[in-house]
Amino acid sequence: MTRQIRLIADDYGLAPGVSDAILDLLKRGRLTGTGCMTGFPEWQLAATGVEPLIGQVPVGLHLTLTDQPALTAGSSLVSKGRLPSLGYLAAPFGRRRIRTDDVHAELDAQLRRFTDALGRMPDFIDGHQHVHFLPAVRDWLKRRFADSEKPMLRGAPAVPREVGVTAMKTAVIAALARGFDQTMQAAGFPLMKPLAGIYDWKQPDDFAPTLRAAVSALPEDGVFMCHPGHVDAELVARDPMQKVREVEYAFLASDEFGAVLAANNTSVRSGVS
Numbered sequence: 001m002t003r004q005i006r007l008i009a010d011d012y013g014l015a016p017g018v019s020d021a022i023l024d025l026l027k028r029g030r031l032t033g034t035g036c037m038t039g040f041p042e043w044q045l046a047a048t049g050v051e052p053l054i055g056q057v058p059v060g061l062h063l064t065l066t067d068q069p070a071l072t073a074g075s076s077l078v079s080k081g082r083l084p085s086l087g088y089l090a091a092p093f094g095r096r097r098i099r100t101d102d103v104h105a106e107l108d109a110q111l112r113r114f115t116d117a118l119g120r121m122p123d124f125i126d127g128h129q130h131v132h133f134l135p136a137v138r139d140w141l142k143r144r145f146a147d148s149e150k151p152m153l154r155g156a157p158a159v160p161r162e163v164g165v166t167a168m169k170t171a172v173i174a175a176l177a178r179g180f181d182q183t184m185q186a187a188g189f190p191l192m193k194p195l196a197g198i199y200d201w202k203q204p205d206d207f208a209p210t211l212r213a214a215v216s217a218l219p220e221d222g223v224f225m226c227h228p229g230h231v232d233a234e235l236v237a238r239d240p241m242q243k244v245r246e247v248e249y250a251f252l253a254s255d256e257f258g259a260v261l262a263a264n265n266t267s268v269r270s271g272v273s
Contacts, residue, residue: 004269005215006032006192006223007252008154010062010128013037013046015238017230021249023049025228026057030252032269033058035126038113039071042234047117058272060124060151061114063107065089065131068238071109075102086129090176095136103136104143111144123272124192126154126225133177142187154223155181155193165200166210173198192223201227204247211251215264228252 009022012034019042025031034050036059037043050059066086070078076099077083083106088094114122125141126132132141132153145151156177160167173195181191196214199206207226214224229235229245236242251257261267 003264003266004220005218005266006220006269008032008058008060008124008126008192008223008225009034010126010225010227011035011037011229011239012050012062013040013043015040015229015232015234016042016046017232017235018228018245019046019049021229021245023053025249025252026050026053028253029268029270030257031057031226031228033060033123033272035060035062035124036114036122037062037064037068037128038110038117039064039069040234040238043113044117051118054118054120055272057270058123058152059118060126061111061122062126062128063110063132063137064128065103065106065134065137066129068128070106071113072102072106075099075105077102077106086131089131090134095134098136100136100139104140107137107140108144121149122151124152124154130173130176133173133180138180138183141184141189145189150187150189152190152192153184154225155184155191155195157195157198166198166206169200170198192221194219194222195225196222197225201241201244204244207244207248208251208256211257212260215260215266220269226252 009031011018012022013036022034066083068083070083131137157170157174159174160170196218199210226248227245228249231242
């Protein structure tokens, strides 16, 4: 029996080149689904692009609370129209200065943009820079979906036993996510776990080995996050993760990746379940 793995692309809607690359990979069957950022001017056009795939692939909401333009204004979360850095948002002094209801208002606005454009709730929810693990976001998820069907959530990574840059990065994410899986499962949310796909994206050549390892070892309930895209002017203006997106796209689209899947009797998981 063929084993299946989930490959979820983050950042759909971040820039036209990112959205185009993700759509191409979805149509090729090289991705399971994608998480959408709804705060940019091109969101309505991006939604039109992904709408025909709804029901065939999981389309989720990629909550965004850092570094990008805000949909809300005049709040403790927003300064000069922009969201704070992750370091400020996650640090104790930052959390004390940011009102929880201001965070919830921004997340409500992003969810509303998703549902207004696509006419449905997201199949899953995760977070840009893993902000869905933050306490205020956990509270929002439980409040917002208290009386409705609960979307799948992206769970925590396994705590690494290795050393090195990737292990340190994974450990930081695992610390941010401490208690998330247990708390959200107790609240009735289904989880995709463990999280894989973490590597030093400043070393683009590390992507292919990271994905190869996941093809052979990732449990079927897990999820491999990735960030494929084409670099365009909008991406350059909005996000420092650029060249590596082209590298990820090229490998995911390649015959080499197809051969890796075949050699491991593995396929990319399809469908919304």
